[in-house]
Amino acid sequence: MPRYLISFDDGSMDHIPAGEMGEVGDAARAVAREAKAAGVWIFGCGLQRQQAVYVLPDGTINNGPFPETKAVVGGFSIIEVDNKQEAIYWAERFAKACRCKQEVREIMYDPES
Numbered sequence: 001m002p003r004y005l006i007s008f009d010d011g012s013m014d015h016i017p018a019g020e021m022g023e024v025g026d027a028a029r030a031v032a033r034e035a036k037a038a039g040v041w042i043f044g045c046g047l048q049r050q051q052a053v054y055v056l057p058d059g060t061i062n063n064g065p066f067p068e069t070k071a072v073v074g075g076f077s078i079i080e081v082d083n084k085q086e087a088i089y090w091a092e093r094f095a096k097a098c099r100c101k102q103e104v105r106e107i108m109y110d111p112e113s
Contacts, residue, residue, distance in 0.1 A: 003042060003080045003107040004087035010049055010074035012100035027097035035079060035090060044077030078107065 016024055035041040050072060054062040077094060081087050084106065091102040 001080050001082060002084075002087075002109075003078055004084070004090075005076055005078055005103075005105045005107055006044075006087065006091045006094055007073050007076035007103050007105075008094075008098060008100050009103075010047070010072045012074055013098060016099055024097065024099060028094065031090070031093045031097045032077065034093070035077070040079045040081050040086070040090065042078040042080055044075070046075035047073060049074070 013021075013024065032041060032044060052072075056062065075098070077090070079087060079090055081090070084104070087104050087106075091104045095102045
């Protein structure tokens, strides 16, 4: 069964007043609980804002705090559903809960994972 990454960019929730973030978190966790109950949830979370550590192929370590790109993932969910339309259904639910657009991408199949 295909797996999908549903994600949003860092900063996509900056328009939400600080006093409403708890409500947004509760709404997002409610959708995650529904996805778990439906048997489609694999994993998901938010990411600390732009606090990356980069490990280069030669082993060199570069401490952030800012990524080299303007678009970085702020949070994500991984789900396993029958098709893209089902993934879009869950993305719509997360978009409403998180009050920001969500990107939907199919994860390439790997028999080892």
